């Protein structure tokens with residue numbers, strides 16, 4: 001099976017992990033600080049906190065903003081559940097806005113329509129690694145005094161009009177799951193240019209305790225610490241951080257290869273009458289975390305079965321959040337309010353893309369797609 005996404009781990013990655021295993025610090029050690037400063041340097045932002053998953057990072061990003069309970073946050077329904085679950089963890093109400101068909105990103109005009117006196121923030125996702133309409137979203141936020149949370153779990157390394165993702169929202173979240181732009185096994189990060197948000201995110205990720213283990217270590221350190229807020233243990237290990245530092249060195253190369261594969265798909269599928277290939281807007285450096293197409297005049301689920309049975313690990317990103325039984329039980333969203341999301345959901349399919357994928361693999365995927373026409 002050619003999977004839809006997978007990691008690239010090389011000998012250097014393994015050596016860096018082995019060095020940590022032989023060291024004194026498996027967690028809360030020097031590799032954490034090094035990964036955080038390397039990530040800041042790469043993104044070009046001031047502060048970062050690395051954590052044990054993108055989901056944890058979303059939870060502390062939302063928590064750091066400290067909105068009153070039951071405040072509303074406008075977000076996209078066309079995402080992984082963690083984006084809106086992070087609002088529920090923090091006793092906030094998700095309000096969904098519809099998406100745009102071409103990028104599958106949240107529609108700034110529908111955000112406008114969903115604003116109420118209770119709205120405090122917009123949480124937007126750079127779907128597939130294509131940054132959202134950040135200018136338009138920022139304008140809406142400024143007009144209404146709203147905070148911005150960027151779920152950039154797909155878009156580490158992507159950029160918007162020459163500036164790297166991680167410098168636009170009040171707080172931005174990355175994921176280092178194996179299918180993501182870089183991996184630490186599980187892992188994530190928040191980045192921000194706001195020192196107070198960074199401090200609150202750090203506290204929330206370590207039980208709310210104001211001194212880390214390394215600050216309480218050594219001949220001059222004391223034993224005392226305070227617990228200032230109700231946090232969690234969302235800490236990343238040094239083993240993961242060492243892998244992250246090593247992976248980050250290869251990120252630009254990974255994205256370059258993803259870009260080549262996307263271009264190859266676009267070229268090979270341009271004459272395929274039942275496939276609509278994805279677009280990249282002007283001024284965007286796409287991260288190509290996933291490559292999705294919209295199917296025209298054929299049944300997506302029959303096509304999915306054909307591909308899977310032929311060894312191609314296609315997938316569907318995403319099931320709209322309001323379809324899930326948990327959300328149906330606790331909320332009363334109406335599918336009719338999201339016509340574009342519904343249309344895209346019925347027709348979308350994710351084709352394999354990952355940096356180690358060969359041109360031959362791409363040819364095989366395309367050949368298998370085209371075979372469907374003759375079934």
Ligand SMILES: Cc1ncc(COP(=O)(O)O)c(C=O)c1O
Nearest residue numbers: 053054055080082153175176177
């Ligand atoms: C858009 C988005 N947000 C959040 C997450 C959660 O990240 P993690 O799996 O690292 O917890 C994912 C992961 O799939 C995602 O795609």
